[in-house]
Structure formats: structure tokens, C-alpha cells
Amino acid sequence: MPTDDGKFASIRRSVRVDLLIAVCALLVSSLATLASWWQTRVIQQQLSAQVWPYLSVGESIDNDVFTLDVTNDGLGPAVIRNLSATVDGKPVGSFTAMMHAILGPHLLARAPHGQAMGLHANSIAPGDVIRAGSSINTLTLKSKRFAPLLLAAYPRVEITMCYCAILPGTCWFKDTNTNADPKPVPSCPELRHDILHANETAVLSNDF
Numbered sequence: 001m002p003t004d005d006g007k008f009a010s011i012r013r014s015v016r017v018d019l020l021i022a023v024c025a026l027l028v029s030s031l032a033t034l035a036s037w038w039q040t041r042v043i044q045q046q047l048s049a050q051v052w053p054y055l056s057v058g059e060s061i062d063n064d065v066f067t068l069d070v071t072n073d074g075l076g077p078a079v080i081r082n083l084s085a086t087v088d089g090k091p092v093g094s095f096t097a098m099m100h101a102i103l104g105p106h107l108l109a110r111a112p113h114g115q116a117m118g119l120h121a122n123s124i125a126p127g128d129v130i131r132a133g134s135s136i137n138t139l140t141l142k143s144k145r146f147a148p149l150l151l152a153a154y155p156r157v158e159i160t161m162c163y164c165a166i167l168p169g170t171c172w173f174k175d176t177n178t179n180a181d182p183k184p185v186p187s188c189p190e191l192r193h194d195i196l197h198a199n200e201t202a203v204l205s206n207d208f
Contacts, residue, residue: 051076
């Protein structure tokens with residue numbers, strides 16, 4: 001039977017053109033999807049930067065008053081998840097225990113007679129929020145004798161903490177003994193020695 005090679009060639013060319021158009025359409029669709037994904041990621045990063053917290057622990061002394069504060073120097077609120085402290089590499093269970101590990105117990109009894117002395121320790125609980133630009137005072141010791149000693153010995157203290165932003169999945173780990181920026185982590189683990197779980201209500205008594 002007779003065949004029409006020209007007709008079949010035309011059909012083959014038409015199929016190739018349709019296939020090329022389909023491939024180009026698929027490529028354009030893939031590029032559009034990729035561009036949309038990248039734009040969404042950039043927006044998420046910009047949003048994260050707008051609510052990025054940055055916690056630091058700072059010690060200072062003024063008029064024989066030693067203070068230890070946790071400060072949020074970032075742009076967004078910080079949700080504290082855990083915090084631990086060691087003195088000479090040994091964990092302590094509270095900020096007052098940290099102070100005793102450095103200075104020893106019974107500070108009131110050892111203070112010079114007639115010398116003013118005051119103590120305040122603030123309890124922080126898991127989930128507490130520090131707003132951007134604000135701070136929490138964790139320990140204040142007023143003593144002409146002991147406050148300078150506590151400040152001088154503070155380099156023996158190492159504090160680590162983990163905190164999160166208000167956006168899910170954005171957390172950081174901070175070690176105060178390093179100058180490195182906080183390390184991003186997917187979540188904050190539970191710690192065996194966590195000061196945040198200590199019920200710390202310190203008052204000036206003979207025990208201190």
C-alpha cells in the first residue's frame with residue numbers, strides 16, 4: 001500500500017514541537033516554584049531577624065553592690081528555657097549556691113560588726129520572657145567586704161543558657177565563657193542541673 005512519508009514527517013515535527021513546548025512550560029513552572037520558595041525563605045529570614053533575641057549575662061559592682069543580670073540586647077523577646085552555672089567546673093543549683101561556692105557560707109556572721117549588708121536573689125522559671133532591651137536581676141549582694149571578692153572571683157563561674165524566640169523552631173545556646181555568638185539549635189534540651197527549676201527566694205539571715 002502507498003505511504004505518505006511527508007505526512008508522517010509533518011506529524012513527527014508537530015509532536016516534537018508540542019513536546020518542546022511542554023518541556024519549556026514545565027521548566028518555567030519549576031523556576032516559578034523555586035522563585036516562590038526562595039522568596040518565602042527570604043521573608044522568613046527577615047521576619048526572624050526582626051524578632052531575634054540576644055541574651056547576655058553581665059556582672060558589675062557599684063558602691064560595694066555586686067549585681068548579676070541577664071539582659072536581652074536583641075530585637076525581640078527571649079523565652080528562657082534552661083540555664084546552668086558551674087564554679088570551677090562544678091555545677092551549682094542556684095545563684096546563692098554559686099555565691100557560697102565562691103565566698104563560703106555564713107556571710108552575715110563573717111561580716112565586720114556594724115557593716116551594712118544586703119542580699120537579693122531573683123528566681124527565674126522556664127518559660128519566663130525577657131523583653132527586648134530589658135533585663136532580669138538574678139543576684140544582688142551589698143557588702144563592702146564580700147562584693148569586691150565576688151566580682152574578682154567571678155571568672156571562675158561559667159553560665160550556659162538556652163533560649164528561644166517567639167517563632168517556633170528558633171532557639172540559641174549561649175556559653176558566657178566564650179566570645180562566640182549564640183549557637184542556633186532546633187530546640188532546648190532539658191538539663192540535669194538547671195537553675196531555673198530552683199525555688200530561689202533568698203533573704204538575709206544567719207544562713208547567709
